[in-house]
Amino acid sequence: MFLRPDGRDLRIVGYYLGKVATGLSLLMAVPAVLALVLGEWNAASALLAPAAFCVLLGRLAEVHLATRASLTWGHGTVVVALAWLLGSALAAIPLMLSGHFDTLLDAWFEAMSGLTTSGLSVINDLDHLPYSINLYRHLTHFAGGQGIVIVVLALVTAGGGAIGALYVAEGREERIVPSVVRTARFIFLIASGYLVVGTLALTVSLRGSGFTTWRASWHAINLFMAAFDTGGFAPGSQSIAYYHSGIVEAVILVLMLAGTLSFGLHYQLWLGRYDELGRNIEVRSLAVTLFTFLTVALYGLAAAGTYTEVGPLFRKGFFTLISAHTGTGFAVTNGGLFVSDWGVLAPAALVVAMALGGMAGSTAGGIKAVRVGLTLKGLIQDVRRLLLPESALQVTTYHSGQRRILRGPTLRAATAVLMLYVVTYLLGAGIGLLYGEWDVTRTLFESVSAAANVGLSVGIVDPGMPTGLQITYLLQMWLGRLEFMAAFALLGYLLSIVRVPSAAERRARGQQPPWSEVE
Amino acid sequence: LLVFEVRGDGGVGPRSGLIGIGMVVLVTAGIAAVGFGLAVVMWLLAT
Numbered sequence: 001m002f003l004r005p006d007g008r009d010l011r012i013v014g015y016y017l018g019k020v021a022t023g024l025s026l027l028m029a030v031p032a033v034l035a036l037v038l039g040e041w042n043a044a045s046a047l048l049a050p051a052a053f054c055v056l057l058g059r060l061a062e063v064h065l066a067t068r069a070s071l072t073w074g075h076g077t078v079v080v081a082l083a084w085l086l087g088s089a090l091a092a093i094p095l096m097l098s099g100h101f102d103t104l105l106d107a108w109f110e111a112m113s114g115l116t117t118s119g120l121s122v123i124n125d126l127d128h129l130p131y132s133i134n135l136y137r138h139l140t141h142f143a144g145g146q147g148i149v150i151v152v153l154a155l156v157t158a159g160g161g162a163i164g165a166l167y168v169a170e171g172r173e174e175r176i177v178p179s180v181v182r183t184a185r186f187i188f189l190i191a192s193g194y195l196v197v198g199t200l201a202l203t204v205s206l207r208g209s210g211f212t213t214w215r216a217s218w219h220a221i222n223l224f225m226a227a228f229d230t231g232g233f234a235p236g237s238q239s240i241a242y243y244h245s246g247i248v249e250a251v252i253l254v255l256m257l258a259g260t261l262s263f264g265l266h267y268q269l270w271l272g273r274y275d276e277l278g279r280n281i282e283v284r285s286l287a288v289t290l291f292t293f294l295t296v297a298l299y300g301l302a303a304a305g306t307y308t309e310v311g312p313l314f315r316k317g318f319f320t321l322i323s324a325h326t327g328t329g330f331a332v333t334n335g336g337l338f339v340s341d342w343g344v345l346a347p348a349a350l351v352v353a354m355a356l357g358g359m360a361g362s363t364a365g366g367i368k369a370v371r372v373g374l375t376l377k378g379l380i381q382d383v384r385r386l387l388l389p390e391s392a393l394q395v396t397t398y399h400s401g402q403r404r405i406l407r408g409p410t411l412r413a414a415t416a417v418l419m420l421y422v423v424t425y426l427l428g429a430g431i432g433l434l435y436g437e438w439d440v441t442r443t444l445f446e447s448v449s450a451a452a453n454v455g456l457s458v459g460i461v462d463p464g465m466p467t468g469l470q471i472t473y474l475l476q477m478w479l480g481r482l483e484f485m486a487a488f489a490l491l492g493y494l495l496s497i498v499r500v501p502s503a504a505e506r507r508a509r510g511q512q513p514p515w516s517e518v519e
Numbered sequence: 520l521l522v523f524e525v526r527g528d529g530g531v532g533p534r535s536g537l538i539g540i541g542m543v544v545l546v547t548a549g550i551a552a553v554g555f556g557l558a559v560v561m562w563l564l565a566t
Contacts, residue, residue, distance in 0.1 A: 193536045254547045261543065270539035277546065291553065298558050302565035314558035318551065 004496050009075065011065045016079045018061020020087050025054035027143050028094055028136065035132035043130035046097035054090055074489065081490035084478055088112040091140055098133045100124050102463055109474050114140030116481035117363055119232020119329035119455025120473065122463045126237045131218060137233050138222040144481075145229025145259070145363035146187055187263045190270075191228065198224040198255050205247040223248075227255035229363045232329025232455030239331040240319075249319055252330060260286075260326035260358030264401055279399040282359045285373030289356050290325050293349040297321045300345025306337075317346070320456075325353040327364035329455020336459045339441050351445055354454045355425060365453025365480050367421045374398065374414040377406055420484045424451045424476055431472045432460065451476040 005013075028051035035044035071079075088111040096107035106122045113120045114137055123129065129137075202220035207213060222235045236242045240249060258266075265283065268276040277283055298317045307313040316333055323330045338347045357366015381396045388394060396406040428447025432438060438446075438460055446460040450473040461473065479487050 190536075193533075193540065197537070197540055250551075253551065254544050257547050257550070258540070258543045266539060266543075269542050270535045272535060272538070274542060277542075290550070291557070294554055295557050295561065298554075298561040299565060302558075302561045308566075310559055310562045313562055314555050317558065318554045322550075 005493060008067065008069050011067045012069055012071060012075050013079050013082065015061050015065040015067060016071065016075075017083060017086060018058045018065065020079075020083045021054040021061070021090060022058030023143075024087055024090050025051040025058065027091070027139055028054065030139060031132040031136040034135055035130065038131055040130040040132050043098060043132045047094045047132065047136060049097070050090065050093035053093070057090075074493070077486040077489035078493045081482060081486040084112075084115065084482060088115050088478075091115060094133065094136055095123075098130065100126075100129055100133070105467065105470060105474075106463060109470055110137070111140060112474050112477050113455070114138075114231065114233060115144035116453050116477045117141050117145045117229050117231040117327070117365065118450060118453040118477045118480075119226065120450060120457055120461045120477070121233065121455075122461060122465065122470070124463050134235055135218075135222060138225040138231070138235075141229040141231030141233060142191070142225040145225075145231065146191055147184070186267065190263055190266050194228050194255065194258055195221075195224060198228060198251070198258075201251045201254075202248065205245060205251050206243070208247060209243060209245045219243075223252060224255060227252045227328060227330065228259040230256060230259040230327040230329075230358065230365070230453075231363075232323075234330065241332045241334075246315065249315070249332065253319065253322055256322055256326040256328045256330070259328070260362050260364040262359040262361035264361050265359065268401065276399075276401070281373040281377075281398040281400050282369040285369040285376070286325075286359060289353070289369070289372060290322075293325065293353045294318065294321050297346045297349035297353075300343050300347075300349060304341070304343025304346065306341050306343065306346070321350065321353055324350045324454060324456055325356065325358070327354070327357045327366055327452060327454050329449065329457075331456060335457045338445065338456070339458050347441065347445065350456065351448050354448045354452045354456065355421065357452050357454075365451075367418050367452075370400065371414040371418045374406065374411055375418055378411040378415065381406065417483055417485075421451065421480070424479060424484075428472055428476050432469055435466055435469060446473070447476065451480040453477060453480050 028047045032044055032047035032051060035041075035047060089108055091114070092104065092107040092111035095101055095110050096104055100123050101107040101110065102124065109120075109122050112118075119141075123137075126134075199217075199220045202223055203213075203216045206216035206219055211219065219235050222233075223240075225231065226233045232239075234240060234242070240252060243249075262282060265276060265280060268280075294317075297320075298313060301307055301313055301317045307316060319330075319332050322328075338350065355366060356372055357368055358364025360368040360370045377396055377398060381394065384394060397403050398406055425444070425448045428451055429440060429444040432443030432447060433440060442458050442460060445456075445458045448454070449456050450461075460469070
């Protein structure tokens with residue numbers, strides 16, 4: 001049942017969207033400072049003008065839409081769903097003004113890809129992008145990875161119980177510590193800890209590869225944000241292959257895996273509860289799928305004769321599979337080779353690994369390890385039920401921070417979202433096929449990469465791609481990041497505005513309460 | 520990094536943070552070691 005939103009509801013939604021706009025202005029201000037320092041005047045104006053516009057929007061919302069009404073779960077989901085759509089549109093303005101995108105849709109696609117930590121790119125001439133705009137691209141990963149709405153509300157506002165709705169709506173179901181604001185701040189602290197350690201490690205590795213200190217630092221911070229937030233943007237067009245460095249790849253592997261672990265698991269590790277690694281359902285599920293598809297990919301590559309020596313087989317196959325499964329999308333080989341030189345098994349393993357994704361409550365996308373684990377446990381439970389006597393009482397448990405009982409609603413929710421992902425992957429692949437330019441292997445690869453927020457590409461995504469397909473992938477990235485429910489809630493909200501009579505209309509018709517409910 | 524502390528939740532500080540990051544490094548090394556073993560086995564199987 002939906003309630004028809006009234007003016008007060010729309011004020012609340014607008015008020016919080018204004019706060020997101022204010023937060024985006026900060027995101028633009030940081031690289032703007034770099035642009036001013038480096039004398040990149042065009043880039044500085046491309047960043048400062050939209051930042052000022054965002055501040056103005058935020059201020060207008062604060063002045064005209066401020067309300068004492070509390071934020072409900074419905075408002076929360078609508079704010080989050082709209083924030084990712086409108087926020088990415090605002091975030092696209094500096095990209096468009098940079099002059100490296102053909103159309104506003106291209107810039108919006110890039111911003112959505114950045115914020116959802118997908119990493120698919122339609123930029124022109126990336127290797128000559130100003131430093132500040134390139135930093136801005138990677139900052140969208142950092143903000144989006146942590147959850148842009150939560151980042152803004154936890155850091156910009158005083159916070160409070162109301163943002164619990166936003167926290168869950170943004171695809172995070174687990175509170176690490178009792179308060180949502182403290183959880184969000186803790187998430188940011190974990191990210192900051194890895195930022196310091198990861199950037200230092202990458203800087204040292206790149207210095208060892210012959211980079212100057214300035215270039216090493218700049219590449220390191222961008223690579224860190226793209227790796228830890230499982231994004232996939234890279235400072236240059238050749239992605240990680242550009243560095244030709246095993247040490248750099250090793251550090252990035254650590255960061256990609258760190259990014260795909262849930263913040264809850266990081267918290268347990270930081271508390272010294274290392275046994276969680278062996279008991280947690282997500283760790284087990286991720287380990288099983290990772291090693292299964294790694295085996296398939298390596299066998300496929302060896303059998304196809306793509307790499308005739310063990311060294312390159314391991315280096316290329318292992319890195320790419322981890323990049324796919326963690327939802328990062330970094331490449332150490334040209335994407336087109338996945339379908340031309342990698343045989344059949346290896347690309348299939350990549351597609352499934354991308355589709356499954358990392359852990360829930362991490363920066364990774366995809367179905368998520370917990371849903372895979374719960375669905376498998378549910379299947380085993382059903383088989384046991386068939387084999388046991390009818391009177392037997394069967395309780396299935398799983399470990400996630402603590403021992404939990406697998407209940408029907410939890411299992412249904414997990415399988416429902418799993419099915420929605422599968423349907424989205426297939427729909428995207430089907431729409432790609434309609435263009436008649438690519439076979440199903442390519443369209444499925446690209447569709448899964450978009451909806452699971454991965455970023456590996458076999459070449460369909462480029463500046464000249466068809467507009468309809470670009471919009472499809474853009475929506476897939478949005479849906480995949482929100483894990484569907486917030487997007488469906490927004491749809492319901494919009495439908496209720498159109499279809500449900502207002503209170504005044506109901507009263508005019510002489511109808512009695514509940515006057516604003518509809519089946 | 521120096522201000523990491525979530526009071527009342529088990530005392531997460533910079534030291535435990537670094538140890539936690541170290542654990543992730545160890546896990547990655549373990550996965551890479553198994554991955555390399557798998558690569559050798561698959562290469563032998565396929566060639």
